[in-house]
Amino acid sequence: MEPRHFLDLADAGGEALTAMINDARERKVARRGWPKGRVDGDAPLAGRVLAMIFAKNSTRTRVSFDLAIRQLGGSSIVLDAASTQLGRGESLADTARVLSRMADAIMVRTDDHAKIEEMARHATVPVINGLTDRSHPCQVVADLLTLVEHGKGLRGLELAWLGDCNNVLHSLIEAAGLMGYNVRIGTPHGYLPDTGLVDQARTAGSQIVIVADPREAVEGADAVATDTWVSMGHSHAHNKLAAMAPFQVTEHLMRLAKPNALFLHCLPAHVGEEVSEEVFEGPQSVVFDEAENRIHAQKSILLWSLGALG
Ligand code: CP
Ligand code: NVA
Numbered sequence: 001m002e003p004r005h006f007l008d009l010a011d012a013g014g015e016a017l018t019a020m021i022n023d024a025r026e027r028k029v030a031r032r033g034w035p036k037g038r039v040d041g042d043a044p045l046a047g048r049v050l051a052m053i054f055a056k057n058s059t060r061t062r063v064s065f066d067l068a069i070r071q072l073g074g075s076s077i078v079l080d081a082a083s084t085q086l087g088r089g090e091s092l093a094d095t096a097r098v099l100s101r102m103a104d105a106i107m108v109r110t111d112d113h114a115k116i117e118e119m120a121r122h123a124t125v126p127v128i129n130g131l132t133d134r135s136h137p138c139q140v141v142a143d144l145l146t147l148v149e150h151g152k153g154l155r156g157l158e159l160a161w162l163g164d165c166n167n168v169l170h171s172l173i174e175a176a177g178l179m180g181y182n183v184r185i186g187t188p189h190g191y192l193p194d195t196g197l198v199d200q201a202r203t204a205g206s207q208i209v210i211v212a213d214p215r216e217a218v219e220g221a222d223a224v225a226t227d228t229w230v231s232m233g234h235s236h237a238h239n240k241l242a243a244m245a246p247f248q249v250t251e252h253l254m255r256l257a258k259p260n261a262l263f264l265h266c267l268p269a270h271v272g273e274e275v276s277e278e279v280f281e282g283p284q285s286v287v288f289d290e291a292e293n294r295i296h297a298q299k300s301i302l303l304w305s306l307g308a309l310g
Helices: 013-030 060-071 092-102 113-122 137-149 167-179 195-203 214-218 238-247 277-281 287-305
Strands: 049-054 075-080 105-109 127-129 158-162 182-186 208-211 223-226 262-265
Touching: 013 137, 013 167, 013 287, 049 060, 049 092, 060 075, 060 105, 060 287, 092 105, 092 113, 105 113, 113 127, 127 137, 127 287, 137 167, 137 262, 137 287, 158 167, 158 214, 167 182, 167 195, 182 214, 195 208, 208 214, 262 277, 262 287
Parallel strands: 049 075, 049 105, 105 127, 158 182, 158 223, 182 208, 223 262
Antiparallel strands: none
């Protein structure tokens, strides 16, 4: 049987995503107040090993995947790509074949999305995308969980995005098509998300609107999301920062969204750039719930990839 790779949200589809969100919520509630390393009662992944390869920095993804597999009864091995033989030129294909003999799943954070696709072609265990330049699907499972937990129904939800058109936005657009919500993107002229992903979401019935006026993007929104203006591995071009400046999520812009709108950010944040301190620290901000939910979301992703969910 083909392994259940999780390179993008469409690999799972809308039904499995719903199952993931529900399972994550149930497991989160069931272990409320427990020590963070205690194993869930059913230990569904007892004895399973997750290998993680990081070719880029990480705090949340690394710690949450480690906790997730532990809480499910398994364990993890963390590899820094540069200090492995990958760093000396061993091929992705051979690395995938070797790790498939030593681990039950492989999580990869890297730059070029083609690299993770190459690993998935050669792995005989599931490969999970822990962020590429193109997408960040694990983050978006946690984002959807956070929205649902805060009482937002996903079908028909109006999500506003301000700023750069990056990997996180791509996965939010992909999820829109799968879960039936709409995205209004406020971004400067000359910046656009991947047109293939936009077309896919539109074909699935979602409205994906791209505007150059940040006020238009946030007007009446149920949630407003943003991310750093310069993603890992990208250059700090001065003209980009200047172009992005009007897209900072400020209290003034938040007031144009619905009164109970939530503010989302995958973190790490650059407070004073893409978001003002008032919004980041304010009552509408759920960014630390989002961060915690990475653990609960990763558990569902691991369970789905290993055939124990959906
Ligand atoms: N949001 C996120 O993926 O954080 P890290 O880069 O710390 O893993
Ligand atoms: N867009 C950001 C997300 C970090 C979690 C980056 O790729 O650096």
